[in-house]
Amino acid sequence: MRKIENYILGKILSPFFFCLILITTIYIVVDISTKLENFIKHKVALELVFKYYLLSLPQIVFQIIPLCVLVAGIYSLTKMNKYNEIIAMRASGISLYTLLKPYFAFAVIITSFMFLNQEKIIPLTQNYRQKMEKKFQGEKQEKVHKNVTFYAQGNRIIFAQKFYPREKILNYVVILEQNLDKKVLYKITAESAQYINRKWILYNLIIYKLNPQTSEIQEAVALSRKEYDLKEDPVDLLSFEMELTYQPLRKLFLKISHFRGISEEVVRRLLVEFYHKISFPFTNIILLLLALYVGLKSRQASLLKGLGISLFIGFSYYTFDAFAYSLGKMGIFPPWTAGFLANIFFLIIGGYLLFRKSF
Numbered sequence: 001m002r003k004i005e006n007y008i009l010g011k012i013l014s015p016f017f018f019c020l021i022l023i024t025t026i027y028i029v030v031d032i033s034t035k036l037e038n039f040i041k042h043k044v045a046l047e048l049v050f051k052y053y054l055l056s057l058p059q060i061v062f063q064i065i066p067l068c069v070l071v072a073g074i075y076s077l078t079k080m081n082k083y084n085e086i087i088a089m090r091a092s093g094i095s096l097y098t099l100l101k102p103y104f105a106f107a108v109i110i111t112s113f114m115f116l117n118q119e120k121i122i123p124l125t126q127n128y129r130q131k132m133e134k135k136f137q138g139e140k141q142e143k144v145h146k147n148v149t150f151y152a153q154g155n156r157i158i159f160a161q162k163f164y165p166r167e168k169i170l171n172y173v174v175i176l177e178q179n180l181d182k183k184v185l186y187k188i189t190a191e192s193a194q195y196i197n198r199k200w201i202l203y204n205l206i207i208y209k210l211n212p213q214t215s216e217i218q219e220a221v222a223l224s225r226k227e228y229d230l231k232e233d234p235v236d237l238l239s240f241e242m243e244l245t246y247q248p249l250r251k252l253f254l255k256i257s258h259f260r261g262i263s264e265e266v267v268r269r270l271l272v273e274f275y276h277k278i279s280f281p282f283t284n285i286i287l288l289l290l291a292l293y294v295g296l297k298s299r300q301a302s303l304l305k306g307l308g309i310s311l312f313i314g315f316s317y318y319t320f321d322a323f324a325y326s327l328g329k330m331g332i333f334p335p336w337t338a339g340f341l342a343n344i345f346f347l348i349i350g351g352y353l354l355f356r357k358s359f
Helices: 002-040 048-082 085-091 098-134 232-239 249-259 262-297 305-329 335-358
Strands: 144-151 156-164 169-176 182-196 199-210 215-230
Touching: 002 048, 002 098, 048 085, 048 098, 048 262, 048 305, 085 098, 098 262, 156 249, 249 262, 262 305, 262 335, 305 335
Parallel strands: none
Antiparallel strands: 144 156, 156 169, 169 182, 182 199, 199 215
């Protein structure tokens, strides 16, 4: 890498790490303030609190890195613009491609790190964090787990939209009973399931008997209440799986394979999560296009201004992404659209603006 590229890369790294530390610190301080009463009430040791937030760092960093890339891109370019460095570089024969190459190289490296973080680090730290979180929660601060999937004894797969551990309740439940060849014999849908007196009770359920070869329904029985022979208690279920949001792509793909041809609703929800987990790390590259356009256009270098513009762009992206994600979960958008729409939309806008600015 030439000296000029090293110089530009140094301009990027300084605001990036400053922003990363600043936003992470603000996030942790705000979170501590909301949980402080609970920490004191349960007499949580300072060492455990420190460990809890240390385990939270991978997830926090994963969410805010695209915003930090935005700030770094806008601030570094506007600062070089302010002191006419870009004009001097272009006048000396350095192409715009050479000037922008360190930015894209940096974004690719950060994207690779995000994939590693998402697939290896977050699932591991989140598992430990959830165990610690139980010590911090009061009676009125129950953690609700959404879109959870369990694998139970007797070749059973259980999917629930919501899981309330303290109340021992599963809402909107789908249970698949398989034979040893992984062919589904019975499919049970229930409005809710509750663990009472060491037994699971299903409410407002329908039991479908399926043809194991074709998965066609042979018989259906509707009941208002039924005791269900499930060996695992809520603690076993909670310790076995974590929320879909924190699961690696490999596990999501296996779950999609299990449910395909059996429950289209479950497959749709899993696919939305799967595609979204693929697309989100590329947010760095997508938003960098907008950062480069703003940075090349502006000549007033200010970290606060860069942060303000980045917050506006980031808020617009995250809002659009959450909107598409929600519509995908509701079945209004196809899964791939829900996962990639925000990136495609902002890629078109950012690419067009940067192309117009460059030429």
